[in-house]
Amino acid sequence: MTATIELESVPFIQKFKLIASDNKTEFIIDEKILNQSAVLKEMMEIQDKSDTEITIPLNQISAECLGNVIKFCKHYEDSEPYLPPIGPTACLSRPSQSHWDMVFLKSLSSKQLFDIINAANFLNISRLIDAGCFRLGYMTENRTVEEIRRIFQESGDFSAVEEEQIRNEPLWN
Amino acid sequence: MSEDNTKKTAMESGTSRNLQKRKRKISENAVHNGINSMIAPKESKYWMRSMKSESHIAVPPKKSRKQTSKNAKQVKPPETAMLLTDLPNEILGKISEYLSFDDLFRLERVNKRIRAVVTSYTWPQKHTLDHESIIYNTMYPKISLAEERIYFRNQRRNCFKRHNVNDKSIKMIFSRAKIYNLDLSIYHSTLTYQVSSSFSMVPQLNVLNLSFIRLTNNSLRTIARYCPLLEEVFFEQCFCDGKVEQGLEVLFTKCPNIKYLNLAENNKLYGDSFSCIPSGLLYLNLANCYNVNANAIGALAESAMNLETLILENYDNAAVANFNSWLGKLKKLKYLEVSNIFMGQDYPSLDFSNFQELEMLCLRYNTLVNAVSLKTLQHCPKLKAIDLRFGQQFDNSALELLQKCKSLQYCNFSNWAQLSNVVDFVKHLKLQYFAINECREISADTVHKLLTECVSLRYVELLGLNIDYQKVLSNAFKQPCPQRRNILRLATPRANPYYNLPSCNWVDISTCEPYGPTPFSGFTSIRAQYPHKQ
Numbered sequence: 028m029t030a031t032i033e034l035e036s037v038p039f040i041q042k043f044k045l046i047a048s049d050n051k052t053e054f055i056i057d058e059k060i061l062n063q064s065a066v067l068k069e070m071m072e073i074q075d076k077s078d079t080e081i082t083i084p085l086n087q088i089s090a091e092c093l094g095n096v097i098k099f100c101k102h103y104e105d106s107e108p109y110l111p112p113i114g115p116t117a118c119l120s121r122p123s124q125s126h127w128d129m130v131f132l133k134s135l136s137s138k139q140l141f142d143i144i145n146a147a148n149f150l151n152i153s154r155l156i157d158a159g160c161f162r163l164g165y166m167t168e169n170r171t172v173e174e175i176r177r178i179f180q181e182s183g184d185f186s187a188v189e190e191e192q193i194r195n196e197p198l199w200n
Numbered sequence: 201m202s203e204d205n206t207k208k209t210a211m212e213s214g215t216s217r218n219l220q221k222r223k224r225k226i227s228e229n230a231v232h233n234g235i236n237s238m239i240a241p242k243e244s245k246y247w248m249r250s251m252k253s254e255s256h257i258a259v260p261p262k263k264s265r266k267q268t269s270k271n272a273k274q275v276k277p278p279e280t281a282m283l284l285t286d287l288p289n290e291i292l293g294k295i296s297e298y299l300s301f302d303d304l305f306r307l308e309r310v311n312k313r314i315r316a317v318v319t320s321y322t323w324p325q326k327h328t329l330d331h332e333s334i335i336y337n338t339m340y341p342k343i344s345l346a347e348e349r350i351y352f353r354n355q356r357r358n359c360f361k362r363h364n365v366n367d368k369s370i371k372m373i374f375s376r377a378k379i380y381n382l383d384l385s386i387y388h389s390t391l392t393y394q395v396s397s398s399f400s401m402v403p404q405l406n407v408l409n410l411s412f413i414r415l416t417n418n419s420l421r422t423i424a425r426y427c428p429l430l431e432e433v434f435f436e437q438c439f440c441d442g443k444v445e446q447g448l449e450v451l452f453t454k455c456p457n458i459k460y461l462n463l464a465e466n467n468k469l470y471g472d473s474f475s476c477i478p479s480g481l482l483y484l485n486l487a488n489c490y491n492v493n494a495n496a497i498g499a500l501a502e503s504a505m506n507l508e509t510l511i512l513e514n515y516d517n518a519a520v521a522n523f524n525s526w527l528g529k530l531k532k533l534k535y536l537e538v539s540n541i542f543m544g545q546d547y548p549s550l551d552f553s554n555f556q557e558l559e560m561l562c563l564r565y566n567t568l569v570n571a572v573s574l575k576t577l578q579h580c581p582k583l584k585a586i587d588l589r590f591g592q593q594f595d596n597s598a599l600e601l602l603q604k605c606k607s608l609q610y611c612n613f614s615n616w617a618q619l620s621n622v623v624d625f626v627k628h629l630k631l632q633y634f635a636i637n638e639c640r641e642i643s644a645d646t647v648h649k650l651l652t653e654c655v656s657l658r659y660v661e662l663l664g665l666n667i668d669y670q671k672v673l674s675n676a677f678k679q680p681c682p683q684r685r686n687i688l689r690l691a692t693p694r695a696n697p698y699y700n701l702p703s704c705n706w707v708d709i710s711t712c713e714p715y716g717p718t719p720f721s722g723f724t725s726i727r728a729q730y731p732h733k734q
Contacts, residue, residue, distance in 0.1 A: 121298050141286070148291060160294040163284075167295070168303045175310050179284040184311045193309050197368035199302075 043071070044082045045093060052090035054097050055080070059104040065151040087149060092142040099131060099143075099155055109154035121161045128158040129165065137178075285313050293321040301326070301334045301373065302363065323376035330383035330409075334363060362387065367395045374401040381407040385434070388412035393419040400426045411436035411462075420447025424454040432460040439466045448473040456480070464488060464511070471496025477503045487513035487537075494518035501526040508532055508557075514540040520568055524551045531555070537562035553579040564589040564612075571598060578604040585610035585633075592617050599625040614638055614661070623649045626657065635661035644672045651676040651707075655684045661691040663712065670699055677704035 043061050045054040062068045067083065074081060085093065103109075112120040122128055132140055140162065147155035167175050176183060185193065284292065296307060296318050308318040326333065363369075365387040373379070379402050384391055388411070396419035399405070405427040415438045423430075424447075433451075449472075452458070456478045463469060464487040471492035477484075481504040486492060494517050507530050515538075523538070527550075534557050538550070542565070549572040552558070558580045563569050564587050571594075577583060583605050588594065595618035602608065608629050613619055614637040623646060626634055634650075634657055636642055644667040650660065651673075662669075669692055684706050692699075694711040701709075 141283075144287065144291060148288060156291070156294070160291060161298060163295045164298045164303075167307055168299055170306065172306050172309045175307065179310075181284055181310050181314075183309075184313075197366070197372065198305055199363035199365045199369045 040079075042080045043067075044080055045097075046082065046084045047088055047090035047093045048086050049090055050084075052093070054093060056097060056100075057104075060097060060100045063100045063103065063109075063152050063154065065153070067150060088146045089142065092139065092146050095135065095139060095143050096146050096150070096152070096155065099128075099158075100152065102127065102131075103154060109157075111153060111157055121164070122158070124165060129162060132158060132162040285311065289317055289321075292317045296322040297325065301329075305372075319376060324378055326377040327379060328381040328383075329370075329373060329377070329379045330381070331386040334365070362390075364390050366390050367392065367398065370395055371398040371401070374398050378402075378404065380404060383407070383409040383434075384413065385409050385411035385436070396420075396422040399423050403427060403429070405430060407432040409434040410438060413438060414441055415439060415444065415447070416441065417444050417447035420444055421450045424451040428455055429457060430455040431457050433458055434460075434462040435466070436462055437465040439468045442468060443470065444468070445470060445472040449476050452476040452478060459483065461485070464513075467491055471500070475499040475503055479503060479505055481507055483507075483509040485509075485511040486515070487511050490514055490517065492517065494522050497526055498522070501529040505529070506532055509535040511535075511537040512539075513537060516541055516543060520548050520550060523568070524548075527551070528554045532557055534558060535560045535562075538566055538568075539564040541566045541568055543567055549573040550576075552576045555580045556582070558583055560585040562587040563591075566591075567593065569593075571601060574598055574601040577602065580605065581607065583607055587612045588616075589614045591615075595619065596621060603628055605629075609633065611635070612661075617641075620646065622646060623653065626650065626654045630656035632656060633659040635659075636665070637661050637663040638665075640666045642666070644668065647672050648676050651688070651690075652679070652681065655681065657688060658686045659689050659691075663691060663693050669693065669695060670701075673699060673709075674701050677702050677707060680704075681706045 041058050043056050043058075045056060046052070047054070061071065070083075071081070088096070124130075124133075132143070135143065140159065144156065144159035144163075147159060166178060170178070172183075175181065183190065292314065296304060296314075299307060299322075304318060304322060308315045365384075370384070370391070382402070382405060384395065391413050393414055393416050395410070395413065396415070399422055403426055406429060408423070408427070408430055409432075411434050415435065433455075452473060453476050457480065458478050459480055460483040461477075461481060462483075462485040464485045466489050469486075469489045469492055471489075474492075474496045477500055484500075484504065484507060492515070497512075497518065510530065510533060527533075527536075531554055533555055536555070536558060539562055549570045550568050552561070552573060553576040556579075559582050561577075561580075561583060569588070569591070574594075577586075578601075584607055586602070586605075586608060589612055591598070591613065592615075594613075594616055599619075599622065602611075603625060606629070609631060610633040611629075611631055612633075612635040613622070614635050616636075616639050618641055619636065619639045620641045620643065622634075622636065622642070625631075631654070634654075642665050647662060647665065647667055650657070673692070688707045690707055690709045692709060692711055694713060698711075699709075
């Protein structure tokens, strides 16, 4: 008797199963997390929702990276929809370094960070894209050209003449 | 915190001679803890790292480049492949969007692809060039010009390191970004009048602030020629080397959209060009331009019919009759300041009867105002605030005249020699702000009534009165005040030991030094509303 009452009171929750690129790792998430990704949200709108569990294969995203993405989205599952900073003061209203986002991204290795940004871009999770950009911004700011090249393993592809020319451009410091 | 870190960083990075030197300089810097705590980000690890990279704060620039590349090797070991250029363009654009000009210049030197993204996407989005946009996420202290002056006064000159922004760097920014708002006043020490030669690259310029940079006739002509869309112009203390009337004349005729014009502190300004001032002018600041001819202001009153704000401070070239004839023409004035004027009292009085729109009037230290002028104020139906500080010529009878200005809400009667009974005045007008600092005649009884009976008051300044504060305040705060809707904010002198007052839920006391700034000045707050911007 009591068991049936419980069953009725529990609302119908749509579950989604995400499968990473190794075809083994599965993540089961609910709608709140899924809706943060504009791509998946749009995809599910045209999907038949009669099943309690829908399987979505994500061949481009590795298991580790997908886990990180879901960890990030889980943290924001109950918060307001994300609005990117706009207007003339947008550049001043980014999160501080002690913000949860920045601490989370700081804990990742640079390979993981790079993957998570690409994945966020692929799934179109605007909050994560912005957070990743802020993090990369923090990594580049206050550094000299050589340091930036070193951190990001960039090679300067300017010819010697151009390099000289750039070096001679008047800068203020 | 910062001092420890700087020592650590210096220790870690070796013992060569340069570094020793740098270590000393950094720790010298760290002495100014006030500033350093402003610059230092809270994450100490980050702070250490950036302290190394930003060695140009402490050492000359040429050495810093070699130094930092060496340090980078120690600090940041190469990690697994992570190429900025593997990221899509829109992400690269987004990263650079939130960087300051300083960081952008360094980022765009990394390689060709990044340079292409930054020049084609990021720079065109930047429209404002000022101190903030250059430094906001760098190590430089975020100090405004006003703050800098305070630090200078306190002999703490070493605290502000600034970018050496010169005429060439301005040119470089102009060639990349589409600047609408330009504020270079903070770089006045490194810029010269030659900065105007690059203005041909910013024909869309809207707001221009070149305060404290010395300008010449030619530079004004260049600005006028290339920037016809100017609306707000700030030339504070710009004309110190000689007459610039011809240049100003060209500027006024070629830029007909100028609405805000700040020419304060220019003692070489004579005003011959004022007849060309655009008729759309709304705001004009002539504070301390004491050499402007009386005729020039006459011409100004003719041409700038729509003026809403006029600030004339320390100006004694004209007689009262002149003042009256100009003021009669400026019928749309909302804010008028005629302050610091000391002249004999055998002149006729100032006449304010023409101002139908006047909202705020500042007549501090003005000996030209007398009882007759106050009487004319009843013709100003919108008058909201009046500042009559140092009105030595007034007494209690002036209050009766002011009582007829029904819309008054803010009054400052500080330093009146004869002022005793103000309670009825405050009650009658239901004032919100009332300041009677240094009014020696005010009695303890009056203050008691002011605090307990005048329930409309929200801000009261009572500095330097001839009363026993402890006794008066504790008496006043004993009873609750049920009719009062707002909390009363009260400024009193600093007491030692601190007042021992009964707890009271309707008052909020802040103490201040006798001649220092008061914690809330009703006048500065409303003055900030002028000019009204649409």
